[in-house]
Amino acid sequence: MKKALSGALLVTAVAAHAQDTVKIGISEPLTGAVAASGNYVTEGAKIAAEVINKKGGVLGKPLELVIEDNKSNPREAVNSVEKLILRDKVPVLMGAWSSTYTLAVMPKLEEYGVPMVVETASSGKITAAGNPWIFRTSPTSEMEAKAFATLVDSYSPAIKKVDFLSVNNDWGLGAAAEFKKMFESKGIAVGRMETMTADATDLSAQLATLKGTGSDTLIVTSGIEQLTLAIRQASEQNLPQRVITTGGSFPELLLKAPAAKGYASQHLLFFAPWAVEKAKHPEVAKEFMDGWKAKGLDFAGQTEGFRGYDGILAIAEGIRLAGKAEPEAIRQALWKVSIPGVNGDIAFSKVGPEGKESGQATPNVYVVELKDGEPSVK
Incomplete structure (x- = not known):
């Protein structure tokens, strides 16, 4: 009887704890090929939860982030989401960084009826698939290409022919398809389109192939690790093309250990911490940056970390508007979210098949040049 009573008390205690917090599940790549980005996003999410909890939490309760490592792998991403939903009973999720990982978990969101805020993935398939449990704060590659289209004509020397080096996922x-379409619409020629595996640690063969194409610009799309590698090896090979990276990742390692002297690269980012005054809501950006600094994290990591911060802000507001931490109520409430974020305004428009639309926010895009370890915002 005593043992049974003890077990009952334990169950009661666990249930009470669950009721004392509002859970948010997070699936990010904390290990593996793109771990740097996943860890920065997760740190941003933690800072957002801390800021919200200091202000009283949501529905009178503190937020509790339940974090799972998807190990930079789509199968593990699915496993992590199932754990969060079935074991941890989270009513809402944020994830899963990569488009490939996010597309892999989307059927599970429909199967179990749990909404997810997508903070990074950019594939157009995500919001076009007809999954009403998806709400994306990051831009699609199409949106990013259209934003860059407004800047193309300002380049000197002019952009006349482009090559691509893209991670093969x-x-x-x-991204390559959307930027190719944009360049062609502006009468700019497209040359070679090279790819690399997500775990490649040497890009010298691809860069050697691109060296003699006669293009003036190389568009590179990958995570922090491979962007750093591509730019360093491009500078070593004296690649003649200007390098422009897409997707919002920044090769932060080049701040402390720059590429060859005088070599410049440009990066399309969605938050530029070097010019916080250019943010649409500087006060929100500063609150995030203060939390980042307090943790002693790498300054440049904020270009990724803000994603987690804005994602949690959106989810917390959705829970507040829902009035309860239940999946369907949160899903409905996310359509009503309208708040300032680090990147800009967070609100969702409907995208996809009628009756099964996904939510898509409209973020801002910045161009940052990196030369001799010094960034400058264009």
């Missing part, structure tokens, strides 16, 4: 191939 849904994100990289999707």
